[in-house]
Amino acid sequence: MSIRLRELIRAVRQCKTAAEERNVVAKESAALRNAFKEQDTTYRHRNVAKLMYIHMLGHPTHFGQMETLKLIAANEFPEKRIGYLGLMILLDERQEVLMLVTNSLKNDLNSRNQYIVGLALCAMGNICSAEMARDLAPEIERLLQSTNSYIRKKAALCATRVVRKVPEVMESFVERAPTLLTDRHHGVLLCGVTLMMEICDIEPATLDTYRTHVPTLCKILRSLLMSGFAPEHDVGGITDPFLQVKILRLLRLLGKGSADASDQMSDILAQVATNTEANRNAGNAILYEAVQTIMGTESIGGLRVLAINILGRFLANRDNNIRYVALNTLAKVVAVDTQAVQRHRNTVVDCVKDADVSIRRRALELVYALVNEGNIKTLTKELLDYLRISDLEFKPDLTNKICVLVQRYAPDKQWHLDSLLQVLVQAGAYVKEEVCRALVVLITNAPELHAYVARSMYRALKAHQEQAELMLVITATWFLGEYGELLLPGRQGSPLPGEEAVSASSDDLVSLLEAVLSKSKEAAAREYALTALMKLAARVPEQTQRIKATIERQTGSTFLEVQARSCEYSKIFGLEAIRAQLLEHMPPLDESTYSRNLGNPNVVDAAAAGPAQAQQAFANGAATKTDDIADLLSMDVMAGPAAASAGPAPTTSAVDMLNELLAGDLLDLLGGPAAPAPASMPAQDPLGGLFGSQPTTSAPAMDAFGDLMGSPAPQPSFPITTVFEKDGITVTFAFTKPPGQPSVTDIEASYTNASAAPVTDFTLQAAVPKFMQLKLDPATGNALQPNNGPSVTQAIHVNNTMHGQKPLVLRLRIAYSINGQPTLEQVEVKNLPPGL
Amino acid sequence: MIRFILLQNRAGKTRLAKYYVPLDDGEKHGLEYDVHRLIANRDPKFTNFVEFKTNKVIYRRYAGLFFSMCVDVTDNELAYLESVHLFVEILDHYFSNVCELDLVFNFHKVYLILDEFIMGGELQETSKKVILERLAELDKIET
Incomplete structure (x- = not known):
């Protein structure tokens, strides 16, 4: 004799530890297995109930699945009830066992006992699979016409699931669904509207036929609105808000894109919007839905003003839920009517700082949509202020959004630089690499800002040296390497208005970069610092010896890349004749090429074009060689076309340099297959190998030296x-x-x-x-x-x-x-x- | 559409879980854990809505119990919040002054009540009276 369900629950509740609970459950599971094996029918439904409880506790129960099917096949209601309940809890539509129940379901759907039909409909509406839906669709269609409202409403929801699972049987329901709208029972109406919405969703062509029912829907809505107190469906003084919301939703589907339908519903929408009491949640739910319907259909201007005003009231509400839905809706409305939303800008910005993350998220979305050229400065300032204090989980999203906004709407380049630098300082960890790359492109094209960027980056790196994020460090290092000499006394331009002056000697500058080189935890930062120093060595003559010594020290670095590069750079110090040209300034990057490539998935082509172009250049003679070498040396694959047009560069020296590089002992450095390369071989191979612009080098080299400036990592290309x-x-x-x-x-x-x-x-x-x-x-x-x-x-x-x-x-x-x-x-x- | 409905106590024990989308047991437990972690520590003044993966959870706390529904992002949050309340009122009437223990010992009844209220992830009946009368009838034929 097994124990009762209540006793099992009590026994489990008395367990003090998880182990004890497992014990009790294991014992009971064993007893249940036995009972199932012995085909005990008297207590079968009680056993399945216990099984459900065990399942709820999170223990395995698959051994009892067949029992639920047996219960469903039983004759009595209580057994069937537990059987169907077990079916819904223990199984789902993906299990094949479910197929076995199709026949029982069919019998039960045809039963004369309405309670049994109800059970079968419920199970079907909750978990039927596509096959079952196809097999049983005719039964559902018949039950939609039942005289019993209880059956009708359940059948309507079943039909919703059936058409969702097997859209091809929809035809039989398309005509039937609107007949439910004449029903007096609210449940049937609700389920009928749900069915119609599902059908419209799956087959938009039905929208046209269903538009003829707009007046009926408006009539139902009006009667709900005017009915006065109806105890059966009253929620805080409002009659059946659930049905009202559902109908408004269907009206939205039907009114969208149809001026006629929108016109037919405009009266009732105005009534709903003006007459619904907004002091309770139920009323607000209706208003919220009505606003969405007004904005989502082809409503007239006056109605839209009404809707926007409701949202304005929502936004000023003290209840956070209401403010949340207001923000949510305004974000949808902003595309339709920006002006109306702009009026609430200040409130929205305040919401970005709300304590509740749900509100903050919505508000941020909205601010994002609200920004334009006119208000970018003020809004970005607000967002930056908030970035400083925001939660960690919120920062990546916020950072990303600020970067996108700055890039899209920046009024001038200096502001662009300032804003991004602030983001880098405050949340460098979340700034994407493309953003920094775009900044580099922007600045190389703005000679007037070169000195300014050097000063700003120096300040930022100096102030945040200890805890700066990688992205800030590498961006700043790159700029200092490129334009560092403009910091030095005598070569420094006058500070821009409002800028504090920087006094940095060449010693300070080199020390700063050396600190990055020797102390940074990130290999990438060290690599950037090394290259930056190398560049400065050519431009700040008084520091050449010091830098040379520093770089030579790095030949023993434990970072492989740093070690390899420093060996190569030390060799370059030996080639005085060409060193200066080798380390010239980057030519301005072509913005349009860059942005085109940024939006173009075929970046591969651009990257692949590098070597190909170089090869061609060799065929064409020495004149163009320089450019290609410049490309390779500037570690920039993508600048290829830009540099090619960048103008004449000293030809002879470059040829010499090339020869020297090829013939000289530098080749030894390359090792591997490239070393024995004959001089006639396309020169870009060893060069590429040396400077990491080519796929022949190791991947990390690509990343460190190619990435900030160049294209995204090379991608495999596929044959046609x-x-x-x-x-x-x-x-x-x-x-x-x-x-x-x-x-x-x-x-x-x-x-x-x-x-x-x-x-x-x-x-x-x-x-x-x-x-x-x-x-x-x-x-x-x-x-x-x-x-x-x-x-x-x-x-x-x-x-x-x-x-x-x-x-x-x-x-x-x-x-x-x-x-x-x-x-x-x-x-x-x-x-x-x-x-x- | 409602994806799932959960009843959890403050300690995170699930008292009722109804899924309208097919999920593996492991996924279900993961979800229950995630949802509880997400809502248990929120300030009562905060919104009753939290974004959860690609959906939204509408929750409400009644004494020590959290009722939560996971719905589509486009659904009307306020209306679902109201339906959570209606469900609680129905439970309250049925068990006359419901408490957590009622739900523990009568979990199968709670499923029964829920099935009269929501089906296949959609609201089925909005009248408390109709549902309670139906439940009374069902109880009568059960005994």
Whole structure:
């Protein structure tokens, strides 16, 4: 004789330790197993109830799954009840066992006992799988017409789930759903509206048919509004706010994009917005929904003013919940009516500093949307002030947003620099590398700020030397290396208005960089410092000897990169004739190329173009060599095109330098396969190897020396693959990967026709396995000209969520007419290059 | 749509968990832990809404119990907050002055009540009277 459920619960509650609890549960589980084995039917439902309790405690219960199915098949209501409950708790739609219950469900849905039908509907509405939904859809459709309102409302929600799971059975429900709107029972109305919304969601084409029901919906809403006190549905003086909210939501779907429908509902929306009491949560819920509906449909201006005013009142409310929804809605409204939202700017900025993280998040989103050229200075100041005191978890998001705003709206370059520097000082850890890179591009193009940037960076690095974040250190170090000499007395320009003067001797400057070089914990910072010192050695003659000594000391560094570079740099000190040219200033970077590459996933091409271009340059003669060398030396792959046009550089010396480098003992440094390279071999290999601009070097070198200035790390490129060939039609795929998103592949499909006959109605559809997401852009055309005429292209974007585990596969369905003869082909594409 | 509903006490013990989306047991426990950590220490003056992954949790505390619902970000937070309250009122009526122990010993009843109120993640009935009458009928045929 087993114990009762109550006793089990009590026994578990009395346990003082987790071990004790496990003991009790293990004992009971054993007893349950026995009972199940012996096919004990008297206590089966009690046993399953206990099983649910054990499940709730987090212990394994799979051994009892079949028992729940047996209970469902039983005849009595109490057993069925526990059976269905167990089914919903212990199983879910993904388990195959669930299929076994389909037949019982079908019987129960057809039962004459309304309570049993209710149980079956409930189970189905909660966990039915797609197969079950397909099998049982006819039953649900029939039950929608039941005379019992209790059955009707449950059937309506079941239908919602059915159409969600199997959209193709929707047709039978499309017409049936609006008939529920004539029901007097609120539950049925509510569930009917839910069903209609789901149908509209899945099949937007039904919106048109459903628009005819707008007057009915308005009528229901009006009767709710006017009904006076209705005890059954009253919530704080408002009749059924839940139903009102649901109807307003459906109206929003129907009114969107339809002036007629919007017009029909404008009266009732105005009534809701003016007559709803805003002193209770229920009333505010309705107002909130009404505002969203007004803003989401094609409402007239007056109504919109009303809605914005409600939001203004919400924002001034003392209740945080109300302020939260106000911020949330304003963020959506801002695209429609910026002016109205700008009026609340100060309140919104205050909300960014609220104690509640939920409010802060919403407010930040909104501020982000509110910023424009006119208010960027004040708003950024507020945000920067807040950045200093904000929580750690909030900082990454905030930092990122400030950086984006500054980059987008900065009124002038000096302000841009100042703001980013402040961000770097306060939250350097969260600043993205691209932001610093963009800053470098900006400043190299603004000669008037070179001295200023040197001063600012010197101040910042000096003041925060000890606890500065890596990003600040490397940015500052890079600038000091590049423009450090402009700090020195005599060469320093006059300070800008409002700027405090900096007095730094060349000794101070070098000491500062040396401190970074020897003390920084981060290898990257040391690498930057080393290169910065090397550059300064050429520009501050009085410090050359000191720097030379420092660099020579680093040849024993434990950081591999620092060691390798310092060896190479020491060698350069031996080549007095070319040292100065080798270490010249960076040419201004081309902003447009840079920003184009930033937004272009094909950065690979730009990076790959480096060596190719160099090769060509060698073929063209010495004149252009200098530029390429300059490129390589400036550790900047992307500056290639910019530098090529940057103007004449001393030709002869560069040729000499190249020869020296190639012939000289520097080659020994390279080691490995590059060392025995014959001098006739394209020179960029050893050079690239030496200066880390080429994939032949080790990856860390790339990062340290290429990254701040150059392109993102080089990405693998993929061969163009032909995926389909028939009737002269060829489909090829070219692949690129956007930087930083290894799982995403952008495919450019191009279609050509080599046959003599024109191909028309060409369409390509693609399908991918479930774990991938696919987006197909429209093709540039659907006709392919004969004889290899211009190709038609189409962009396909695939996100492989299991990147690295599963390769990219696609199934293509290609339809076209050739000579008026329609053809349909299906191919599975598996021969894609690895690594996608 | 409601993703899941949780009833947890202040110590984080789950008293009721109803999921309307399929999840593994491990994921469920992870979620319950995360949600509790997220809401347990919030100031009572704060909003009753917290963003949780790609969804939103609407929660409300009644004595030592947290009632939370995870809903879509586009859903009406205030309306769900109201429905949490309605659910509590129904429990209160049914158990006449409900306390945590009622829910512990009658967890299967609580599921039953919830199933009359919400189904498949959508609100099913908004009238307290209809639900309570229904529950009384069900209790009668049960005995």
